[in-house]
Amino acid sequence: MSPLERREAVREGRPYDRIPCVPFMGEFKCALTGIRVWDFWHDPQKMADTEIAAFNRYGYDRIVIGPNTRGITEALGGRFVYPEKGLPYADRPLLWEGATGDTGASAKACGYGRLNEMEPVDAKKNDRIRTFARAAEILAAEAGGIVPVEISIGGPFTIASNLRGVELLLRDCRKCPGEVHRLMRLITESQKSCIDMAAEYGFGIAMADPVANPALIGPKMYERFVYPYTRELTDYALLKTKERVSLHMCGKTYSIWKYLCQYELNELSLDNIIDLGRAVSELGDRIPIAGNVDPVEVVMNGSREEIERAVESCIETGRNAKRGFVLATGCDVPESTNPVKIDWMMEAVRKRGNVR
Amino acid sequence: MSSKEELLKRLSDGVVDMEEDDVAEAAKEYLEAGYPAFDGIMEGLVDGMNRASQLYEEEEYFVTDVLLCSDAMYVGLDILRPYLPEVSSDDKITGVIGVVEGDTHDIGKNLVRIMLETAGFHMIDLGRDVPLAKFVETAKEENADFVCMSTLMTTTMGGMETVIRLLEEEGLRDKVKVMIGGGPISQKYADKIGADGYSQNAVEAVKLAKRLLNVA
Numbered sequence: 104m105s106p107l108e109r110r111e112a113v114r115e116g117r118p119y120d121r122i123p124c125v126p127f128m129g130e131f132k133c134a135l136t137g138i139r140v141w142d143f144w145h146d147p148q149k150m151a152d153t154e155i156a157a158f159n160r161y162g163y164d165r166i167v168i169g170p171n172t173r174g175i176t177e178a179l180g181g182r183f184v185y186p187e188k189g190l191p192y193a194d195r196p197l198l199w200e201g202a203t204g205d206t207g208a209s210a211k212a213c214g215y216g217r218l219n220e221m222e223p224v225d226a227k228k229n230d231r232i233r234t235f236a237r238a239a240e241i242l243a244a245e246a247g248g249i250v251p252v253e254i255s256i257g258g259p260f261t262i263a264s265n266l267r268g269v270e271l272l273l274r275d276c277r278k279c280p281g282e283v284h285r286l287m288r289l290i291t292e293s294q295k296s297c298i299d300m301a302a303e304y305g306f307g308i309a310m311a312d313p314v315a316n317p318a319l320i321g322p323k324m325y326e327r328f329v330y331p332y333t334r335e336l337t338d339y340a341l342l343k344t345k346e347r348v349s350l351h352m353c354g355k356t357y358s359i360w361k362y363l364c365q366y367e368l369n370e371l372s373l374d375n376i377i378d379l380g381r382a383v384s385e386l387g388d389r390i391p392i393a394g395n396v397d398p399v400e401v402v403m404n405g406s407r408e409e410i411e412r413a414v415e416s417c418i419e420t421g422r423n424a425k426r427g428f429v430l431a432t433g434c435d436v437p438e439s440t441n442p443v444k445i446d447w448m449m450e451a452v453r454k455r456g457n458v459r
Numbered sequence: 460m461s462s463k464e465e466l467l468k469r470l471s472d473g474v475v476d477m478e479e480d481d482v483a484e485a486a487k488e489y490l491e492a493g494y495p496a497f498d499g500i501m502e503g504l505v506d507g508m509n510r511a512s513q514l515y516e517e518e519e520y521f522v523t524d525v526l527l528c529s530d531a532m533y534v535g536l537d538i539l540r541p542y543l544p545e546v547s548s549d550d551k552i553t554g555v556i557g558v559v560e561g562d563t564h565d566i567g568k569n570l571v572r573i574m575l576e577t578a579g580f581h582m583i584d585l586g587r588d589v590p591l592a593k594f595v596e597t598a599k600e601e602n603a604d605f606v607c608m609s610t611l612m613t614t615t616m617g618g619m620e621t622v623i624r625l626l627e628e629e630g631l632r633d634k635v636k637v638m639i640g641g642g643p644i645s646q647k648y649a650d651k652i653g654a655d656g657y658s659q660n661a662v663e664a665v666k667l668a669k670r671l672l673n674v675a
Contacts, residue, residue: 189614192563269566273523274530277477319566321521358518399613399643437613 106164106250113427122418122430122456123164125372125393126402126445127351129435130190132157135442141185144173147237154238155245160442161449164429165251165349166242167309170235172257175293176265178224178231190438196268198286213279214271215286223292226300236300243304253349254301256294258312259287259332260320266290269314276324283328291332298340307346307369310336316354322362330362337366349393353434357381364389375401375433379420387424394421395433396448402432403440407447414451430456463494467503470535474507475514477527479534486538496542504535508577516662522566525661529573552672555597556607557585559618564611567641570661571607578665591618595625598635604672605636607664613643620652636671640664 104112104120112119128135133143136156142149154166173183173191182194198217226232235254242252263286264272275283301308314320315329337348347369354374356363363371364386372393373382382392394417396402401413414430421428430452436445461469466489473482482504489499511528514520520528556572558565565587572582583601585593598606606626608619619639626632637654649657655671658664668674 186561189561190612270526270569274526276523277527317521319522321518321523324521324523400645400647403613439614 106162107248109164110251119458121453121458122422122428124430124449124452124456125163125165126161126396126432126448127398127435128157128445129438131436131438131440134438134440135160139187140191144169144185144191145234147234147241150235150238151241151245154242158246158250161445163449165253166246167253167255167349168235168238168242169255170232170257170297171255172261172265172311174231174235175224175257175290175297176262178229179221179262179266179290179293181266193265196266196271198267213275213282215279215282218282218285218289221289223289224296226293226296232297232300239300239304239306243306247305251307252304253307253309253346254297254304255309255311256297256301256336258310258315259290259294259336260315260329261312262290262294263287264314269319272314273319276320276328280327287328287332291335294336295339298336298343301340302343305344307344307349308336308340309349309351311351311353313353316352317356317358318354322358325359325362330365334366337368341367351393360386366390370427370429372429372431373433377433379417383420383424383428387426387428389426391427391429392421392424393429393431395431398432398434398436398440402444402448403437405444410444410447411451411455414448415455418452418456461488461492463489463492463498466492466494467499467506470499470503471507471510474504474528474531474535475510477524477531479531482531482535483538486535490539490542496539497544499539500536500543504532504539505577508532508573512574512577512662512665515660522570525570525573532573532577551579551581552605552674553581553583553601553603554605554607554668555583555585555594555601555603557589557594557609558587559608559610559615559622560588560590561615561618562610562612563587564641565609567611567661568607568609571609571640571658571664574661574665575607575668578669580668591621592625594622595629595631598626598631599629603635605638605668607638607640607668609639609641610644611642616641616643616648619644619654623653636668638664638667638671 109119130140132153133140136153138149138153143153158166181197183191184194185191298308340348347367349369351372368390370391370393373395375395375397379394396413396417401409417430466485469485515525558568572584576582594606610616626635638656639649639654640658646657656667658667
């Protein structure tokens with residue numbers, strides 16, 4: 104079955120061959136295809152070629168392209184550094200004025216002046232977003248009938264942290280909550296415009312909001328500053344694209360599950376530190392679950408047998424999820440992973456993921 | 460005029476409640492009343508920060524809160540520190556801390572530094588994206604007792620092992636303890652590269668440092 108046929112069969116309750124599998128490939132795809140990370144983020148043809156090459160090798164069940172958190176941050180005027188080796192990282196935040204000291208330890212004044220001049224991103228006009236739109240166009244033509252494609256719009260709180268700096272943003276949630284809400288509104292409107300773009304190509308939406316994590320903000324802050332915006336985005340995505348959002352959440356998220364399960368989700372994919380059995384029993388009747396093979400200890404460092412065992416264990420647990428299960432990695436596969444490891448992972452799913 | 464106990468409580472509560480202005484006011488009154496700065500720091504500010512880390516451990520407080528508590532503590536420290544009697548930093552246990560080369564995620568490292576400073580260690584913070592040799596050079600120059608490294612990324616975690624090898628080459632490994640932490644790091648990884656310890660969070664890091672360095 105093609106991934107698209109498999110998805111349709113799952114949805115319509117018809118027989119299908121195996122559990123769907125989506126390893127999170129990140130910049131590992133660049134290492135795989137030899138494309139520079141900068142090109143992967145800026146050249147639409149190379150973006151599409153990379154996606155197609157990786158998909159053709161592994162045959163996993165979904166392609167996810169940008170803009171992602173990074174592209175939307177840049178579309179709003181934020182800056183990233185793309186080193187020749189290694190992953191891109193956020194440059195000095197855009198909304199820095201009023202802050203002093205590199206760690207922001209003595210920053211007191213809220214520095215949101217620049218926000219007054221900022222406009223939400225218009226995905227139809229913004230050059231940075233147009234790059235991703237052109238890649239989407241190529242993929243719609245080349246892959247559209249074979250594999251589901253999603254456009255990642257990242258996560259609103261993580262985009263906010265890129266524009267403001269994580270530590271300052273966290274302080275602002277207490278010190279100037281009104282400004283945080285203004286920033287979140289601007290970002291949410293920008294993401295909605297990107298949802299409109301995805302709808303044009305018939306693609307669904309992926310989201311991930313690593314900074315909105317209980318390791319950094321508690322559930323009360325999540326409820327105030329993240330939940331309303333993510334709710335709005337997931338509702339809007341369903342309305343516009345007719346598809347539910349695939350959401351990945353890093354970290355120990357137990358304390359915010361009560362919010363996560365209220366979203367309109369295609370799947371909630373969980374970190375490998377999460378007890379998958381607990382997710383299946385506590386969330387499985389509300390939303391489909393995806394997870395959660397350890398990308399470092401198992402995929403990057405593990406043997407063929409260890410990979411197969413981990414895949415089998417996730418499938419045995421996950422297949423009890425009432426609303427459905429997708430086998431995924433708990434986070435991005437590190438770029439230095441030997442590409443054959445993903446072959447082994449897919450092989451294990453084909454071997455062990457047959458549907459009874 | 461407030462008693463010493465009342466002022467110490469105001470310092471401590473100001474830190475826990477993240478109220479910088481209250482801390483500043485209490486610290487000034489405390490000095491004006493002629494009480495010793497050392498007690499103000501230890502029984503006021505540090506006491507407050509310890510209470511904040513207790514709340515963090517109990518998941519009552521989150522990083523958002525701990526950052527603001529530490530801001531309040533540092534406001535108080537800036538006021539009280541000039542009145543401390545001169546202490547040679549040789550008397551303190553010295554640690555070198557930083558995020559390894561290639562990574563710029565530094566919240567975790569900052570929290571660990573704050574907690575270790577609160578616990579009385581003399582910390583030299585090399586910041587983020589720190590060249591690996593810099594850890595070793597600094598440990599040598601400063602005669603450090605331990606080195607703390609963190610990273611959030613799998614792509615850069617290998618640098619930690621390099622630092623341990625460099626410490627060995629310099630003949631420093633026996634006198635410098637190595638602690639590591641960060642998202643992809645585990646006890647298993649610490650064992651694999653020969654680090655002395657791993658901790659999952661900042662509170663645990665303090666316990667680990669005390670254990671490794673035999674501090675009560």
